[in-house]
Amino acid sequence: MLPCAIITSTGRKSGLPRVSPLATVPLNGDLYVVGSNFGQSTHPAWSWNLIAQPRIQVDYNHEVYDARAELLTPEEKAQTWPELIAIWPLFDTYVERSGRDLRVFRLVRL
Numbered sequence: 001m002l003p004c005a006i007i008t009s010t011g012r013k014s015g016l017p018r019v020s021p022l023a024t025v026p027l028n029g030d031l032y033v034v035g036s037n038f039g040q041s042t043h044p045a046w047s048w049n050l051i052a053q054p055r056i057q058v059d060y061n062h063e064v065y066d067a068r069a070e071l072l073t074p075e076e077k078a079q080t081w082p083e084l085i086a087i088w089p090l091f092d093t094y095v096e097r098s099g100r101d102l103r104v105f106r107l108v109r110l
Contacts, residue, residue, distance in 0.1 A: 002088055005031055005107070006059035009069075012052035020046040024060065024107075025087050031060060031107040032084060033069075039097030047103045058107055066110040077104050 002023040011018045025032040035047035050056065050069040058067045072080060084091055084104070095102055 003061070005033070007033070007046065007050075007069075007107075008057040008059075009046060009049040010053040010055075012049050018046065018049055022046070023088070025084055027080070027083055027087075030109075031058065031067075032080065033105050033107065034084065034088075034091055034094075035103035035105075036091060036094040037098065039094040041098055041100065043100070043103060047105070050105055055110075056107070058109075067107045068110060069105045069107055072104045072106060076106075080104060080106075 002025060004021050005024040007020045007022055009018050009020065010016070022033045025034070035044050037044040051071060054069040054071075056067050056069050058065055081091075081104070091102065
C-alpha cells in the first residue's frame with residue numbers, strides 16, 4: 001500500500017476548503033500525487049482544484065504544513081514516471097483503463 005496524505009485545497013468553484021485523502025509517493029524529499037481516479041475516464045475533482053489554486057495544506061506522517069502543488073511538465077513527468085511505477089505499478093494499469101494522460105503533482109513544502 002502507498003502512504004496517504006490528507007490534502008486540504010480550495011474548491012475552484014466554491015472557494016471552500018476541500019479535504020482529500022490521497023495515495024502519496026515520497027520521492028527525493030517531496031511528495032507526489034497522481035490523478036489516477038482509479039482508472040476512471042475523468043480527472044479527479046481534487047486535481048482541478050490544485051490547478052486552480054496550487055497553495056494547499058498537507059497532513060503527512062503526523063506533520064501538517066503548507067505546500068505548493070506543481071503540475072509536472074511532460075518532460076518532468078517522463079523523468080519521474082519510472083520511479084512512480086517502480087513503487088506503484090498500478091499507475092500504468094490506470095493509464096490503460098482510463099485512456100487519458102494522468103496528472104502528476106509534486107507537493108513542495110513552503
